[in-house]
Amino acid sequence: MHKCLILNIFILCSFSTQGATLQKTLFLMGSYLNLNAEAQKQQQLDEFYKSIGDELNFYERKISSWNPSSDVSRLNESSMEWIKVDNLVLKTIQKADECSVMTDQHFEPGLGSLVEMWGFRNEFSIPKKDDLKNRVHEIKLAQIEKRKNEIRKNSKVWKFDEGGIAKGFAIDLIKEKAQKFKIKNLRVFFSGQIYESDEQEVLIPSPINKKQIILSLKIKERSISTTNNFNQSYFKNGKRYGHIINPQTGMLYLADNSSLSVVHKSAALADCLSTGIFSLSKNKKIFKEWVLKHPEIDFMNLEVVKNKILITSSCGLSQKMKVLSPQIEIKNNCL
Numbered sequence: 001m002h003k004c005l006i007l008n009i010f011i012l013c014s015f016s017t018q019g020a021t022l023q024k025t026l027f028l029m030g031s032y033l034n035l036n037a038e039a040q041k042q043q044q045l046d047e048f049y050k051s052i053g054d055e056l057n058f059y060e061r062k063i064s065s066w067n068p069s070s071d072v073s074r075l076n077e078s079s080m081e082w083i084k085v086d087n088l089v090l091k092t093i094q095k096a097d098e099c100s101v102m103t104d105q106h107f108e109p110g111l112g113s114l115v116e117m118w119g120f121r122n123e124f125s126i127p128k129k130d131d132l133k134n135r136v137h138e139i140k141l142a143q144i145e146k147r148k149n150e151i152r153k154n155s156k157v158w159k160f161d162e163g164g165i166a167k168g169f170a171i172d173l174i175k176e177k178a179q180k181f182k183i184k185n186l187r188v189f190f191s192g193q194i195y196e197s198d199e200q201e202v203l204i205p206s207p208i209n210k211k212q213i214i215l216s217l218k219i220k221e222r223s224i225s226t227t228n229n230f231n232q233s234y235f236k237n238g239k240r241y242g243h244i245i246n247p248q249t250g251m252l253y254l255a256d257n258s259s260l261s262v263v264h265k266s267a268a269l270a271d272c273l274s275t276g277i278f279s280l281s282k283n284k285k286i287f288k289e290w291v292l293k294h295p296e297i298d299f300m301n302l303e304v305v306k307n308k309i310l311i312t313s314s315c316g317l318s319q320k321m322k323v324l325s326p327q328i329e330i331k332n333n334c335l
Contacts, residue, residue, distance in 0.1 A: 019184075020045050028056055029064065029167060031191035037178065038185040048181040052174050059170060062086045063162050065112060066121075075151055076112055076159040082150040090149055092169050092268070093160060097144075099272035102297070104290060107276030108247035110139050112159025118252065120243065124234045132250030168271025171195050171223060175267070188267075192231075195223040195267050206325065207257040207304055214309060214325035217300075217317070223267035227274040228259035246279060253282060256304075263298040263317060273297065281312075 020042040026033040035052075039045045062071045062085070071085040085093075096109035114135060119125045135157060142158035144151065171188050175195065178186045186197040194202065196219055204215040207230075217224075229242030233255040242255040260278035264270040281287045281301045291312070298317040303310045309327045315334035323330065 022049060024049060026053070026056065028170065028190075029060055030066075031167065033170075033191075034187075034189040035174070036185070036187040037183045039181070039183050044181050044183065048177055048183055051181070052177045055173055055177065056170055059088050059166075059173065062089050063092060063166050063169075065160070065162060072160050072162055075153070077156070078153065079156045080152065080154055082147075082152045084150050087149055088169075088173075090146065090151065092162065092165060093151065094146070095169065095266075095268045096160075096165050096272055099165065099269060099276060102269075102273065102294070103276030103280060104286075106247060106279040107164065107272050108139065109160055109165075110142060110144075110158035111245055111247060112161040113139070113157045114245050114250050115161055115163075116159075117250075118245070124236060124241075126236055126241075127250075129251070136248070136250045164275045165268055165272040167191050168193060168223065168225060168266075168268040171267035193223060193225040193267065193271060194219075197221055204302075206309065206327065207259065207302065208307070208309070208327075212325065214323070214328055215311070216322045216324060217263075218320050219263055222263050222265055223270040224261055224263045225267070225270040225274040226259055226261040227278040229253055229278070230255050230257060244275065244278060246282070248279075253279075258301070258303045261300045261302070263300075273299070277301070 019038055019040050022035065022037040022045040024035045026035065037045060037048065061067060064070050065072050065076060067073060071089045075083045075085060093109060099107045100109060114132070117127045117132065117135065138155060138157045142153055142155035144153050144158065167190050171190055171193065174188055175186070184197070186195070188195040199218060199220040202217045202219060202224065203213045204217065206212040206214045227244065229244050232243040234241045240255040241252040244253050246253060260274050260281055262270045262274040262277060264273065277299055280290050295315060298314045300317055301312040308329060311328060311330045313321070313330060313332045315332050318330060318332040318334065
């Protein structure tokens, strides 16, 4: 079993070696991807690494809205015309739609024009509430059609935002290649999201004191993705805004110490579900109803309440946790 320590967005791991080993760092989608793997022969690892490098670079060229010639950029600028997209892009958008349904539309794939309104990629600014309200209404009215490898939308304001799912989807691509090349002990750490093929103990630090470990959690053949609203934030007019958009209002949630983690066999779903459930968790009544309706989704919501750390988790995940601090209070949906 490997032991890993998550410090903010970094992970420190011990790694036992058997046979040939691979340890690589890639730069993809504006973030670093750390990859560890083992195999019987070095040739397997070499072929595996080349294969994933080629596919990940291809995927980024097609999915990135930062690339003006990507499939996603062409789709986002279109209206009422069929746009041919690569199958990987189509699968990503289909997975995002699945995530939207699972979170009762609290994960919205088409928020790209709201990202533009807030100036995330240029100069941060606060839009007028009425403008945000109207834009959210327009996005909800948009209709998206799919056929084979083509997509058509009837609105220019619906723009696919790959930021909440593409990194998780990339991890799933690596998993598929690992199976093909018979890779063992695969570990991927990508922008705060982890996948581990063998059993791993993840050590969770306190949001109050990063040097204090409060919780351990075991995962195997699963990905854990965490969404928080404090690592990336903006200060304006005396308030600190996080980077997560409320899909119901278009407003940003204020930055705080809360975080939402999801453990799932699909890294793509773990990625987008952590964002969607984070949004759900901000409305206590709606969140409570959703938790009761979805006992199959493993999640952990961490909040700081009066210097005490309150964790709300799924029943399945709470059974895999080990509390390491008296500061913690855990609530779960176990019957």
